[in-house]
Amino acid sequence: MSDANAPAGWYPVAEGSAQLRYWDGTQWTEHIHDPSAAAAQAAQVAAAQAQAAQQEAYAGQQQWQERTAYGVPAQPKAPEGTQPNTVMGWLNAATPVLLLVDVIPLYAWISNLLGGIDVNDPNSTNALIAREFTPTYAVVLLLAFVAQALFVVFAALDWRTLRRNGVPAPFHWAWSFFTLVSFGGLVYVIGRAVVVKRRTDRSGYGPMILYIVLMAAYLIAAIVVGAVLISSLQSQFVDQLNSTGGAA
Numbered sequence: 001m002s003d004a005n006a007p008a009g010w011y012p013v014a015e016g017s018a019q020l021r022y023w024d025g026t027q028w029t030e031h032i033h034d035p036s037a038a039a040a041q042a043a044q045v046a047a048a049q050a051q052a053a054q055q056e057a058y059a060g061q062q063q064w065q066e067r068t069a070y071g072v073p074a075q076p077k078a079p080e081g082t083q084p085n086t087v088m089g090w091l092n093a094a095t096p097v098l099l100l101v102d103v104i105p106l107y108a109w110i111s112n113l114l115g116g117i118d119v120n121d122p123n124s125t126n127a128l129i130a131r132e133f134t135p136t137y138a139v140v141l142l143l144a145f146v147a148q149a150l151f152v153v154f155a156a157l158d159w160r161t162l163r164r165n166g167v168p169a170p171f172h173w174a175w176s177f178f179t180l181v182s183f184g185g186l187v188y189v190i191g192r193a194v195v196v197k198r199r200t201d202r203s204g205y206g207p208m209i210l211y212i213v214l215m216a217a218y219l220i221a222a223i224v225v226g227a228v229l230i231s232s233l234q235s236q237f238v239d240q241l242n243s244t245g246g247a248a
Helices: 035-068 087-094 096-115 128-132 135-164 173-180 185-200 206-247
Strands: 009-012 020-023 028-033
Touching: 087 135, 087 185, 087 206, 096 135, 096 206, 135 173, 135 185, 173 185, 185 206
Parallel strands: none
Antiparallel strands: 009 020, 020 028
């Protein structure tokens, strides 16, 4: 530059050159700008971003095609690291504990009910209805109702928590009403476990296993109680018949 009084700014390094050098108003600086190199670099970055986006789209398309190849629709996914189980889910699975506890008053109620039967007195069976509605019977019904109600409530809270955690379309809590049918709660706990596994790619079978174990324990306890009561009733009838034979 021949004019030392030129204002500060970017000027061509040489006549016809695309490179620019910064003049600070008194002297040349070491700052050099090459518009063509900057444009090439920007184009390279844009091309890399476009290629990455294309690869991501292709990977998503491939995944969708793999899922739909056999008529299975693509499944929505939860964010990476989403927990498949919640406190409410575990409480929901633990509700059969109340049924296990209910076996105790159930045994006491049936034992008392059958204890009043006298094979020598035909009218004793008619009195069963009068002895049926007792405080113990009310406890049996109350515990069973509370277990079913809590199962539905915890299922609804678990469903809401899963959605808040980012799990898309979790197994709907309305299926928990199947608990009103004997062992119908399995419909919900199994469905929940399968859907959560699909959404999060993490095992959500813990609550399901807990529920199945507790229900199996309840079933075994009920069978044992039934066997004990039948054996006790048989012994009672035998004693009554022997007593009648001895008196005759």
